[in-house]
Amino acid sequence: MNMEAQLKMQAYLDGELGPSEAAEVQRLLEQDAQARQQFEELRAVRSLLRDNEPEYRLPESREFYWSKISQAIARAEAQSAPGREDPAPAWALLLRRWLAPVSAMAMVFLLALAGLKMLSPNHDYAMMEIENYSEDLMVSTFRHPTEKVVVFWLTPKTYDVAAKPAEEIEQDELMYQ
Amino acid sequence: MTRGAYNFLQRLGAVVMAATMMLWSFGASAANLEINLKLIWGTNDAKSPNPKHKPVSPELTNKLRKIFQWKNYFEVNDVTGRVPSRQSKKFRLSDKCEIEITEMEGPKVEIKLYGEGKVVNKITKPLLKGESVFIGAEDKGENSWFIMISLVNED
Amino acid sequence: MAPAKAYKTLSDEALVKEAQKGDMDAFGELVVRHSDKVYARAFSIMHNEDEAIDLSQEAWVKGWQRLKQFQGDSSFLTWMTRIVINICLDYLRKQKRQKAESIEALDEEVGGVERQMPVMVVNPSEGLERSELRERIDKALAQLSHEHRTVLVLHEFENLEYKEIAKRMGCSIGTVMSRLFYARRKLAALLAGWRREENM
Numbered sequence: 001m002n003m004e005a006q007l008k009m010q011a012y013l014d015g016e017l018g019p020s021e022a023a024e025v026q027r028l029l030e031q032d033a034q035a036r037q038q039f040e041e042l043r044a045v046r047s048l049l050r051d052n053e054p055e056y057r058l059p060e061s062r063e064f065y066w067s068k069i070s071q072a073i074a075r076a077e078a079q080s081a082p083g084r085e086d087p088a089p090a091w092a093l094l095l096r097r098w099l100a101p102v103s104a105m106a107m108v109f110l111l112a113l114a115g116l117k118m119l120s121p122n123h124d125y126a127m128m129e130i131e132n133y134s135e136d137l138m139v140s141t142f143r144h145p146t147e148k149v150v151v152f153w154l155t156p157k158t159y160d161v162a163a164k165p166a167e168e169i170e171q172d173e174l175m176y177q
Numbered sequence: 178m179t180r181g182a183y184n185f186l187q188r189l190g191a192v193v194m195a196a197t198m199m200l201w202s203f204g205a206s207a208a209n210l211e212i213n214l215k216l217i218w219g220t221n222d223a224k225s226p227n228p229k230h231k232p233v234s235p236e237l238t239n240k241l242r243k244i245f246q247w248k249n250y251f252e253v254n255d256v257t258g259r260v261p262s263r264q265s266k267k268f269r270l271s272d273k274c275e276i277e278i279t280e281m282e283g284p285k286v287e288i289k290l291y292g293e294g295k296v297v298n299k300i301t302k303p304l305l306k307g308e309s310v311f312i313g314a315e316d317k318g319e320n321s322w323f324i325m326i327s328l329v330n331e332d
Numbered sequence: 333m334a335p336a337k338a339y340k341t342l343s344d345e346a347l348v349k350e351a352q353k354g355d356m357d358a359f360g361e362l363v364v365r366h367s368d369k370v371y372a373r374a375f376s377i378m379h380n381e382d383e384a385i386d387l388s389q390e391a392w393v394k395g396w397q398r399l400k401q402f403q404g405d406s407s408f409l410t411w412m413t414r415i416v417i418n419i420c421l422d423y424l425r426k427q428k429r430q431k432a433e434s435i436e437a438l439d440e441e442v443g444g445v446e447r448q449m450p451v452m453v454v455n456p457s458e459g460l461e462r463s464e465l466r467e468r469i470d471k472a473l474a475q476l477s478h479e480h481r482t483v484l485v486l487h488e489f490e491n492l493e494y495k496e497i498a499k500r501m502g503c504s505i506g507t508v509m510s511r512l513f514y515a516r517r518k519l520a521a522l523l524a525g526w527r528r529e530e531n532m
Contacts, residue, residue, distance in 0.1 A: 007509045010516075014487070016494055045516045048523075049488040052462065054470035056372040058388075059381055062364045069363060069392045070356065076393060127285070128302040137314075139298055140338040144244050144346055148307055151244065152300060153338030154314040243345050313341070321341070 001035055009039050013046065207262035210280050210304070211330040216254040216270040219247035219313075219321035227253075244311075247321060257329060260286070267291075276312075276324060288312070288326065304328045344408045352399050359399070363392055366409050370416050376485045377420040379474050387423055391416035417490070421500060424478050472522040480515040487512055 005028065011017050012025040028035050058065060130152065132139050142151045217233060218225060219241070230251040232238065241250050253271065260266045265279040265287075275291040286304040290297045290312055304310065306328050313323035339347065339361040350358035370391060375384035395412050402411055460468070473481050482501065486492045494512075498505045 003510075007506075007513055010513050011494070011509060014494070041520050042513075042516055045520045045523075046488065048465075049469065049484065049519070052466050052469055053489050054376070054466045054473070056368075056375045056384075058367050058371040058385075060385070062367050065367055065385075065389070066360050066363050069389050069396075070360065072389065072393045073356075073396050076397065127283070128300070130301075131299040133296045133298055134292075137297065142338045142342065142346075144349075146349065147240055147243055149240075149244055149309050149311060150302070151311045151313065151338055151341070152298070153341050154297070154312070155338075242343060244343055245341055245346075246343050315341075 001032070001038070005035070006038065009035060010042055013039065013042055207282075208280065208284060208331040209262050210260040210278070210286070210328060211257065212260055212266075212268075212278055212304075213255070213257045213327045213329050214268050214270060214276055215252060215256075215323075215325040216274065217241070217323045217325060218251045218253050218316070219245060219249070219323060220251070221248045221319070223249065225251040241323075245321070245323075253322075270324060274324070276326065278326075284331075290324070306331070345404065348399070348402060348404075348408055351396075352402075359396055362408065366412060369409060370412050373413050373485075373490075374416050374420055376473070376489065377417070377424075377478070377482050379478075379481065383423070387419050388416055391419050394419065413490070417486070417500065421482070421502075424482070425502070468523060468526060469519075472519045475522060476515055476518060480511050480518070483508055483511040484515045484519070 008017065008021065009025055009028070012022055017025065029039055128141075128150075130139055130141070134154075136156055137154045138157050140153050140155065142153070143149070144151070215233070218230060230253055233241070233250045233252050238250055242248070256268050256270065258266055258268055260278050260280045262280050263282075265277055267275050267277045269275050273293050277289040277291065279287040279289075281287055281301070283303060285301055288300045288302075288310065290299075298312075300310070300312070302310070304326070308328075310326040311323050312326075313321055315321050339358060342350075342358075342361070344362065344365070347358045347362050351362065367388075371384055371388045374388040374391070375381065378384045378387065391412060394415055398415075402408065473484070476484070479501075483497060486497045486500065487494075492500070494505045494508045497508045501508065
């Protein structure tokens with residue numbers, strides 16, 4: 001069987017042939033025992049690989065891995081950050097001085113606007129209070145603006161026995177004797 | 178700036194602040210709230226071990242999948258009730274879990290989660306139509322539970 | 333103090349939305365969640381731990397820089413996997429590991445080695461535990477050149493078509509076909525050979 005025929009047989013196995021070429025390969029497989037054996041080998045290896053992809057785990061702690069990534073991101077961003085802004089030109093400074101008397105009034109209006117804005121739905125997150133009464137649980141929170149959802153998530157507080165000083169551990173052990 | 182101009186600005190500021198307070202107080206009107214609470218179990222398993230628990234609606238499943246990492250969500254309980262203005266109502270969601278909602282000035286609600294009869298936490302926030310509040314935690318077997326609180330209506 | 337965010341509970345979609353707004357902690361949760369899979373894809377191509385760590389980290393940095401372009405057409409993990417594959421392929425091109433491949437390239441051209449391999453009739457997986465089988469497959473993959481291993485990874489594990497593999501690897505469809513053929517036959521020969529040795 002020549003190379004071209006073998007590659008066509010492989011392409012047939014992988015679903016890469018059009019109908020007429022596929023029919024051609026089917027005829028070959030019906031007629032040629034060696035071709036059938038070869039096809040079966042390819043099919044078996046393909047199946048074996050797809051069902052048994054080796055699994056590899058990251059060989060270092062995820063925290064360490066992430067710390068290197070976050071540092072690389074910070075370096076990349078520092079390199080692409082724009083330069084410091086130039087000091088304001090003289091005309092801008094003059095304008096600022098002229099506007100100073102009206103800034104007090106502007107502040108008041110802004111406060112009023114802020115007050116009005118607080119009546120709208122978007123500031124509810126800022127007006128939230130949480131009181132946790134459980135010694136065993138802590139609360140974390142998240143807001144999903146698109147889905148209009150606020151989540152309060154309870155997680156157990158973890159207590160690290162290893163962090164306790166030695167004498168305290170001994171006392172606890174005494175309690176359980 | 179002249180003394181006259183300064184005084185004018187002061188008075189103007191006071192008027193604006195007063196107006197703001199008035200507008201603010203309009204928002205603090207009393208309301209009776211109709212609230213829906215669902216107790217939901219989240220899992221990657223295809224079925225809940227309790228056959229009484231039905232999957233939540235496809236719309237809700239899609240919404241929850243956008244927020245949380247679990248694949249499937251089952252309704253354990255669904256309760257709707259009325260919280261009168263400036264009063265409290267307790268909603269029993271399971272043998273171990275209750276939520277007490279109090280309608281407060283603001284408009285805000287105070288949400289208290291009770292676990293086995295004891296207050297676990299208290300949340301105070303505005304509750305707006307179209308927005309849902311979730312209180313949840315992980316359950317054994319890498320599953321989770323949530324209480325979904327939504328404002329159905331207010332009058 | 334502002335309440336902490338419940339990142340661990342959130343879906344990838346929710347985390348991506350937060351990260352796209354600049355929330356580095358949300359992106360960190362995505363990294364922690366998918367670090368094994370992205371590393372595994374890099375290692376499956378490179379078969380070198382240090383290179384796989386470096387290249388997968390580079391992929392994450394690129395993922396952060398391009399995050400606003402992620403539209404959600406595929407899952408976030410699929411998107412990151414594509415990035416790490418492209419980075420590995422770019423790295424291999426730059427490395428120009430010609431020496432090991434030139435011999436095999438010659439073999440492919442003249443239809444050499446794989447023609448000499450008899451068709452395997454021994455079932456290489458028979459009687460093996462899944463973990464043992466995976467180990468053997470890993471050992472066999474390690475024996476292939478980068479080019480042959482990459483074609484197998486992209487076809488068998490990433491389910492890419494010949495055309496897509498050719499585009500990613502910068503070669504013709506014919507070259508993809510012959511490399512895939514060679515890689516499969518070589519793998520079959522290695523696995524069956526080890527089985528025969530055991531049965532002796």
